[in-house]
Amino acid sequence: MTNNLTEFATDSDLIFCMGTNTSECHPIIAMQMLRGMKRGAKLVVIDPRKTDMAKKADYYLQIPVGYNIPLLNAMMNHIIKKGLHNQKFIDDNCVGFEYVKHCVKDFTPERVEEETGIKASVVREVAELYAKVPAASFAYTMGMTQFVDGTSNIFAISNLALITGQIGRPGTGINPLRGQNNVQGACDMGALPHVIPGGWVMTDNAQKQAKNIWKCNLNSEVGYTMTDLPENIEKGEVKLLYVFGENPVMSDPDTHHFIHACSELDTFIVQDIFLTETAQIADVVLPAACWTEKEGTFLNTSRCVQYLPKAIEPAEGLMPDWQVICEIAKRIDLYGFDFRTPKEVWDEVRLMAPAQFGGITYERIKNRELLAWPCPDEEHPGTPIQYTDFKSFHPDGKFKLIPIGYVDGKEERIAFEKKTAEELNMPEGYPVGCGTMSEKPTKISPCMMTTGRKVYHYHTGTMTRECNALEFGADIMGAVIEISTDIAERTGIKTGDYAVVENKRGKIAAKVLVTPNMVENTIFTTFHYAEADANKLANAEDQCPFSKMNPVKMTIAGIRKIDEKEFKEIRIEDDQLMHPSELYRQARQAIPVAEVSS
Amino acid sequence: MEKFQTVCPYCGTGCNIDLFVENNKIVKAEPTEKHPINDGELCLKGMYGWEYVHSPRRLTKPLIRKKEGVFSKDGKLEEVSWDEALDFAASRMKRVVAEHSPNHIMGFSSARCLNEDNYIFQKLFRVQGSNNVDHCARL
Ligand code: SF4
Ligand code: SF4
Numbered sequence: 001m002t003n004n005l006t007e008f009a010t011d012s013d014l015i016f017c018m019g020t021n022t023s024e025c026h027p028i029i030a031m032q033m034l035r036g037m038k039r040g041a042k043l044v045v046i047d048p049r050k051t052d053m054a055k056k057a058d059y060y061l062q063i064p065v066g067y068n069i070p071l072l073n074a075m076m077n078h079i080i081k082k083g084l085h086n087q088k089f090i091d092d093n094c095v096g097f098e099y100v101k102h103c104v105k106d107f108t109p110e111r112v113e114e115e116t117g118i119k120a121s122v123v124r125e126v127a128e129l130y131a132k133v134p135a136a137s138f139a140y141t142m143g144m145t146q147f148v149d150g151t152s153n154i155f156a157i158s159n160l161a162l163i164t165g166q167i168g169r170p171g172t173g174i175n176p177l178r179g180q181n182n183v184q185g186a187c188d189m190g191a192l193p194h195v196i197p198g199g200w201v202m203t204d205n206a207q208k209q210a211k212n213i214w215k216c217n218l219n220s221e222v223g224y225t226m227t228d229l230p231e232n233i234e235k236g237e238v239k240l241l242y243v244f245g246e247n248p249v250m251s252d253p254d255t256h257h258f259i260h261a262c263s264e265l266d267t268f269i270v271q272d273i274f275l276t277e278t279a280q281i282a283d284v285v286l287p288a289a290c291w292t293e294k295e296g297t298f299l300n301t302s303r304c305v306q307y308l309p310k311a312i313e314p315a316e317g318l319m320p321d322w323q324v325i326c327e328i329a330k331r332i333d334l335y336g337f338d339f340r341t342p343k344e345v346w347d348e349v350r351l352m353a354p355a356q357f358g359g360i361t362y363e364r365i366k367n368r369e370l371l372a373w374p375c376p377d378e379e380h381p382g383t384p385i386q387y388t389d390f391k392s393f394h395p396d397g398k399f400k401l402i403p404i405g406y407v408d409g410k411e412e413r414i415a416f417e418k419k420t421a422e423e424l425n426m427p428e429g430y431p432v433g434c435g436t437m438s439e440k441p442t443k444i445s446p447c448m449m450t451t452g453r454k455v456y457h458y459h460t461g462t463m464t465r466e467c468n469a470l471e472f473g474a475d476i477m478g479a480v481i482e483i484s485t486d487i488a489e490r491t492g493i494k495t496g497d498y499a500v501v502e503n504k505r506g507k508i509a510a511k512v513l514v515t516p517n518m519v520e521n522t523i524f525t526t527f528h529y530a531e532a533d534a535n536k537l538a539n540a541e542d543q544c545p546f547s548k549m550n551p552v553k554m555t556i557a558g559i560r561k562i563d564e565k566e567f568k569e570i571r572i573e574d575d576q577l578m579h580p581s582e583l584y585r586q587a588r589q590a591i592p593v594a595e596v597s598s
Numbered sequence: 599m600e601k602f603q604t605v606c607p608y609c610g611t612g613c614n615i616d617l618f619v620e621n622n623k624i625v626k627a628e629p630t631e632k633h634p635i636n637d638g639e640l641c642l643k644g645m646y647g648w649e650y651v652h653s654p655r656r657l658t659k660p661l662i663r664k665k666e667g668v669f670s671k672d673g674k675l676e677e678v679s680w681d682e683a684l685d686f687a688a689s690r691m692k693r694v695v696a697e698h699s700p701n702h703i704m705g706f707s708s709a710r711c712l713n714e715d716n717y718i719f720q721k722l723f724r725v726q727g728s729n730n731v732d733h734c735a736r737l
Contacts, residue, residue, distance in 0.1 A: 178610025191707030223729030245708025287657035296712030300612025331688035
């Protein structure tokens with residue numbers, strides 16, 4: 001987030017939520033937003049599903065899955081046409097306005113109405129509202145990023161914020177709401193193939209820091225991404241995989257392919273607190289101390305570093321994850337793993353990235369100072385709002401506006417990018433974005449399918465499903481397939497029926513809930529449940545050309561009604577795929593969990 | 599009963615929780631009053647999501663896949679000592695790097711774990727010459 005999440009309550013005049021089911025996924029951020037509304041802020045929600053927040057919104061626009069770019073471009077079209085853009089902000093701080101102007105000219109609010117049924121007048125009103133209010137904040141999550149055009153979606157948001165100058169002030173900004181407690185921290189700590197604390201791996205600064213502090217030569221080539229992994233294993237390019245604290249068998253798209261690829265590894269190491277679906281196919285499983293059993297820090301979505309004390313003793317023999325990893329490193333005779341406390345580890349992070357973390361000491365955060373990076377020295381109060389000087393991170397300090405179009409099929413994308421670069425006579429290497437659908441409905445797979453979370457559970461359920469209050473709580477439905485009313489009418493499937501959803505990658509079975517809250521021709525499920533994991537059907541072939549993200553938020557599928565017998569057969573098959581370990585089955589029998597039940 | 603102020607382990611909001619601990623067991627969680635992020639409120643996950651810590655299904659011993667007492671791909675996961683598990687993991691990693699290349703090892707780090715855990719994990723790969731480190735930020 002460029003801004004702090006409390007500003008929704010205190011400063012924003014407009015909260016613009018796109019592709020975020022805030023009240024289920026980030027309930028406390030939703031609370032801050034609702035406090036903002038009480039103060040008088042307006043709320044716009046754009047989502048294929050009519051979520052709780054959508055029901056509370058001043059404007060709700062129900063777009064089809066994957067329709068982000070045409071809508072955002074249409075808003076900009078109207079803003080520019082009406083002269084509501086912030087010319088001074090653009091002149092002083094941005095480059096590339098003429099590119100954006102060119103690219104949005106074909107996207108009119110009328111076209112949106114024609115293609116989606118959303119009234120052109122509504123598109124115009126929300127566009128004007130965003131441009132005119134003193135402080136508009138744009139919030140989004142995976143509903144924007146998990147597409148083949150995920151990065152272009154984000155470019156489009158940034159274009160909109162920049163041409164209206166809605167950045168760098170309280171209550172404004174571009175605000176991804178981070179899904180996992182420490183996803184921001186994992187990124188900032190260098191758990192990415194291109195970056196270490198200290199910069200991108202090929203930069204002089206990163207090279208210098210690695211040499212001085214780690215005493216090693218840092219590889220300057222970007223590493224493999226997670227999405228490339230199954231293919232890299234099959235090509236023999238990855239022989240050893242070490243997974244810690246994640247459950248990719250369930251969270252990665254195309255489950256069958258992933259499991260098959262892992263069977264070809266020379267060595268598969270998994271470090272986790274439970275015998276997860278992933279640990280069950282590992283060669284070595286290393287347990288570890290968990291949350292509250294170890295001391296350390298998290299980084300939240302507003303870039304604040306927060307301290308967690310050790311509150312309980314773990315079972316005998318269990319070490320914190322960092323210590324288990326240090327033990328392995330020492331046995332390989334690697335230099336620089338003699339840490340005794342998490343504070344010593346953090347102090348090395350501060351040395352590696354002093355401009356970002358230099359001033360964030362254990363002492364300060366133990367005293368509950370809420371410090372957002374960058375915080376370069378110990379007197380620095382932290383930086384809750386980024387870009388207050390309206391300067392970007394590029395060497396010239398200017399923000400780049402990126403031309404973005406939309407084409408009918410992914411094959412046309414490259415031609416579009418080339419054509420645009422030529423037409424606009426753009427300098428070499430200037431990015432061009434382009435939206436498209438990764439898959440379109442076919443005869444066999446006539447429906448759009450998308451995924452998400454429920455408020456009770458979290459992600460692959462490794463932790464929350466072990467909490468009885470959450471797993472067995474009163475109004476919690478378990479795995480269900482939600483379908484739009486037109487699918488129900490077409491297929492005759494009713495709420496409470498068993499159905500199977502399938503495509504060429506896999507199938508899942510569950511009970512159906514017909515919901516009027518869903519945009520037409522769309523199926524929704526979660527990925528919390530091993531017995532019906534939506535990721536079995538997810539698309540792992542297509543990737544966003546910039547981020548390599550797979551379009552897990554969008555695929556195509558067919559649906560048909562089944563009887564209870566077939567339902568049970570599919571569930572048993574799934575159970576065997578997901579839980580091959582005898583140890584796991586024994587433990588489950590001894591202490592039953594809600595499993596093959598519906 | 600002892601009180602610890604900590605941070606919720608679920609979504610990225612970073613709500614502060616007052617955890618109450620008795621005889622080394624968490625007995626309840628309450629929202630930290632007046633904290634700027636969550637100001638005395640928590641969602642269901644923050645309030646009730648701590649029970650897994652004490653789950654009888656938690657792993658406590660390392661496991662290696664074995665058949666007739668030795669490592670085997672067609673074996674079953676068996677409990678082993680820490681020394682055996684750590685030596686095994688280290689020697690396999692060392693061997694893959696030596697026999698193939700640093701690029702033949704890959705790590706998935708965790709957006710659920712501490713900054714300190716993540717930092718050490720990526721350092722393990724980087725100092726061996728591999729940038730093949732990623733986590734689920736994309737998922
Ligand atoms: S899984 Fe998705 S929502 Fe969750 S943290 Fe990772 S990227 Fe964010
Ligand atoms: S209490 Fe709820 S909203 Fe707050 S961090 Fe935890 S999961 Fe997120």
